[in-house]
Amino acid sequence: MNFIPQFTQRSAGTEAVVSLPHGGRRPGRELLVRALIGLAILLVITLLVWFDRDAYSDSGGDGLTFVDALYYATVTASTTGYGDITPVTPGARLINALVITPMRIAFLVLLVGTTLEVLSNEVRRVLIDRRWRKRMRNHVVIVGYGVKGRSAVNTLHQQGHDLNRMVVIDNRPASVDEANLTGVAAIHGDATRREVLRRAEISKAREVIVTLDRDDSAILVTLTVRQLNPSAHIVVGGREGENVSLLRQSGADAVVTSSDAVGRLLGLSAVSPNIGAAIEDILSSGVGLEVAERQVTANEVGNSPADIRGERVVAVVRNKTMRRFYDQSVDTLQTGDNVVVIRKSEARAEKERSERD
Incomplete structure (x- = not known):
């Protein structure tokens, strides 16, 4: 660093x-x-x-x-x-x-x-x-560096994203300092202001992650980001499920509602502790299982998603559209397809390799 x-x-x-x-x-x-x-x-x-x-x-x-x-x-x-x-x-x-x-x-x-x-x-x-x-191109902008923002940065880094290609925007000086200590550039300011977003080179960003504590602020930020960068992929962390449609209308490509997600996980854990444990395992980084997206290899073209060994295909992305594994249109994998898989985490696999050696 x-x-x-x-x-x-x-x-x-x-x-x-x-x-x-x-x-x-x-x-x-x-x-x-x-x-x-x-x-x-x-x-x-x-x-x-x-x-x-x-x-x-x-x-x-x-x-x-x-x-x-x-x-x-x-x-x-x-x-x-x-x-x-x-x-x-x-x-x-x-x-x-x-x-x-x-x-x-x-x-x-x-x-x-x-x-x-x-x-x-x-x-x-x-x-x-x-x-x-001048050198920031195709980078990731994280708006808000609270619990969700820190987790997003850590996940991106563990998935191979360079910390030097990320920038945090937060209006709390302590959060800016914390982002710097993590190795991430940060801008102190209100992300609802266009000038602050422009300082983060938002028009050249590839991904924008919005993790604010208020849905109304998240909607305003998403609207402004979408105006400044029509092609960016915007992921927003919402608090209430009733605001999901508003967040999508404001320009978000994906919306994750924290309260609904946590509530659903709690409910599943109460109904079946094993289901809750499995989902928590997938969501936890480096424990046992992880979700990943990768491109189909040449050897896999022409096969069925079920034929892939060592991983479990849950969806196929074709022409930028996600199709679930049971969709008959993706019974046969094609060149250019991406697959969303559940597999053994890299950390777990590395640990097992070390134990064998």
Whole structure:
């Protein structure tokens, strides 16, 4: 995984910029550390002058106070040097030459370096955003990074999708940070806004997964996505079954209702624990069974779906139309067909191979 510094604007009035996976200290923490170092330098100079205050001359003639020592430290570190407080003994001048002067230089380097870095980071942030947007093609956009969004990303990754070809949109900064830690680029913003969707290069996306907590927001996002990208495959996670038709009318190609799905699984588990266990096994990644779609091989062309060994065909996709395995029109597999199968999970198969070896 390539780690790239994070340069993101998150205020309401700024433009949404992609936030890429990052490593090391955050910019805010880095600035805090540098500020503390600068304060430490001023404090050390102040204490050096305060403890040796009798070796300094004050133009006021009333002796040095702690405030005077702090004042001398600030004007010295900033190279202002008004000359109203000066070291008069050889020892004090030697300390200024050998200790305070290097600290003054370090303070200036810290100040100038921080300023230059802030400016360069701002330029680099824009360049990183432009470069990322330029290379994003046929990618997957996940709107919402809650429980469903995280599960979708994990499933896509386990199915072989590159994390670098995914981008998350979420209006919660914590979710953006979590997506970055997973290795996924993210944009902080409201997905119902066209500008935020455009920042995710939605018009060039191949897949769009909408996993929001409110069906009305999901409908609005789906409508906007469909307008910006008529060819994208849009999958929406709805909450209520009564909103499925609205989600489909708004442009969703597939709608999964979480409440109905969970309720049905609970009901089946109550009627027959074995049915519930089997469905949960299929839905759980890397346990025993998994559902997959693949293209028919040359050796399988002309055979019946029931003749395929090692897998159980549940549907055949022909001309972009899914037909169940009992449909007589797919009794014979053809070139270009895809099959939806239930098979042993890759993780399980790999474990068995390792045990045999």
